[in-house]
Amino acid sequence: MGRFLYKRILQLIPTLFVVAVIVFFITRMLPGNPAAVMLGPQASAQDIAEYSERLGLNDPMIVQFFDYLVGLITFDFGNSLSYGQPIVDLIIERFPNTIILAISALILAVLIGVPAGIIAAKKQNTVIDYLVTTFSLVGVSMPIFWLGVMLVLYFSVNLGWLPATGMGSLNNGLWSFISHLILPSIALATIPAAEFARIIRSSMLETISQDYIKTARSKGIREFIVVMKHAFKNALTPLLTVMGLQFSNLLGGAVLTETIFSWPGMGMLIVDAIEKRDFIVVQSAVIFVAVIYVVINLIVDILYKVVNPKVNIGSQSGGEK
Template structure:
């Protein structure tokens, strides 16, 4: 197992290198001049040339790439063209609300999704099964931006239970900051719950048809023991895959939801960076998402061995 983990971590190096190459050249080929965005359209050519020289943007592209890559290896993502702050510092600050929203959404999504999936499988072709299928389809089909706006309208504008938008850091206001995160988390959890419920139901139905389940029933074991002790664990492999992928998406940045609720997370930061042509921030965001995906995929693979002792990694 240790050798497998080391090999997967070493594999991270070429993957991140390829992502870095793509991120650098794509962002530098984007239409628009970032210096013009900084200075405005009224800036003279002399002013533009001076700023480009100070930022190193007047050098050949390949030279800028190798200099940027060398800095990345040292953990230096450069300076934000718009925020005038180190990109690494900005990214770490913006990760906090994104991580909180992702964790809340995933907890809600897993809890509701697995429960609905189990109820649907145990009550196959009954009312609870139809209810679970309906919720799953709604969760998968309803656009997150529409649901976010509806939740905002009902619970913020009409009822006044939660703030309409914005965010206050946890370290400043304590648990009151969660008031700003509940509606975004519910928005994201609804989609997660739909996907997880659908996968749990399908996996549980296959497991409940196995011979060892019929044997357990013939021995007189209760439905609760059969479902939660025998069937659920053996049905979790495909569910864990969905959970890991969904969590990677959430940690990578809940772009639309953060923008609607004006949550200053990594997604909101990335969208603003694209609009402002803030190239260093865009590059760092792409690499951040790639690293999150690779690491979470490793954790998902390792969880397979925990859930199924027959799986061995070498």
Template sequence: MLQYTVRRLVSIIPVMLIVSVIVFLIVHLTPGNPAYLILGEDSSPEAIEQLEAQLGLDKPMVMQFFDWIKNIFTGDLGQSIYSSEPVTQVIMERVGPTFSLMMMSMALTLLIAIPTAIFVVWRRNTVLDPLFTSASLVGASIPEFWFAMLLVLGLGVAIPIFPVAGYVPIAEGFFTWFYHLILPAFVLAAVEIGLIARMLRDGMLEAVNQDYTKTARAKGVKESIVLMKHVFSNALIPTTTVIGVTVAGLLGGTVIIETIFTIPGIGQLLIDSIHRRDYPVIQGVVLFIAAIYVVINLLVDLLYAFLDPRIRYD
């Protein structure tokens, strides 16, 4: 297990290097001059050239890339062109709202998807089965931005039950924090509930008629115990993979949701930085999201060994 973990950690380096190359090229080949945006339309060409020299934008692109890579290996993601603050500090200031939104969304997803899947398997071969299939497909197909706008108009404007903008830290009160995040968290969760519930339900249906479950029933074990102890535990392996991908994918979903609900998280930071052509922040945020994605995939692979003792990585 230790050797496998070390190998996977080492393999992260080339993955992040490839991501950094792609991000750098996309950012720097996109039309737009940060110096021009900072100084404004009335700025002189001499002033723009001087600011470009101060920001290091006058260097050849290859030299800018190698300077950035060299700084990354020393833990320095550079400084924001817009605020002159270290990129690492800017990202860390926005991590709280994004991770709060992700955790609440994931909690809602699991609290709804897992009991729903278990109940549908328990009531299999009834009218619930096609209803569940249709509902899960609809949920997985709903565009997040469209669903978010519907909830904003319905529960924030027409019937003002929930706030539709802003963020309150959990330090100012749990219920206030929960109240401000429940609507955007539900939007993120709605798309993932159908996917996870469908995967868990399919895995349980595959295991429900296996020989070991028939043996348990023949011994007089109650159906509820068979479902939870034998069927549910064996369906966790493929479902864990989907959950891991979902957790990582929520970071991408927050870009849209944070913009709609004006949550000052990493997603909102990325959108603002794109508008400002803040190259270091864009590169740092994308690299941070990629690192979280890779680490979560590694944790999911390691979790397999705990869920199924038959899995060995030696």
């Protein structure tokens, strides 16, 4: 285990370096001069040139890249060009909101997808099974931006049941906070819920057909105990892997959802920074999300071994014995 963790942590370094290089050059390819965007259309060419010089935009690309890497290594992300405050403060302010949305969506996806997958496996080749299979196919194919707009149109505009945008405050009551969370959580949970249902159904069908399940049934053990204690426990391992990956995707893929519902998280921060050509915020926020992504994947690998000690972790990571 210790050797595995050591090797995986070392593998994070080149991965994050590649991400940092890609993000740096992509942000520099954004059209428009950040200085011109921030100063506005009334700024003169001289004002733009002076502000560009002050921001270091006129430095050679290799110099900018070196300063960028030094900042990452020393955890000095610098100050936002448009917000005028340290980027670390912006991330600390916005990231908890994204975590709240991602965890809410993940819980909702588990509550819907896992029972649906178990029921579909138990009712194989029935109408219920076909409905769950159809739900899984539609769910993974559903564009989040379309679903989000439809949810707002129906539940906010037509029915007026739920707020369309923003993030409620607990100072205004628990319902204010929850009501703002419902629609974005549903939109973000659709794909993970469909994926969980598909994975659980497949794993349960494979597990139920095993001899030890037949033996448990022959002993007269209640069907519920057979399914939940024996079959589901052994079908949990692939779900755990997919759950970790889906949670990482929720953190990185919340950009569209947060934009549609004006949820003040990392997604909105990145979108606003792109519109303002604040590439320093964009690259720092993307790097931060990438670090969270790889760390979650590392945690999933560890939990994979804890849940199923028979799994050789080394073989999962390239044949290490």
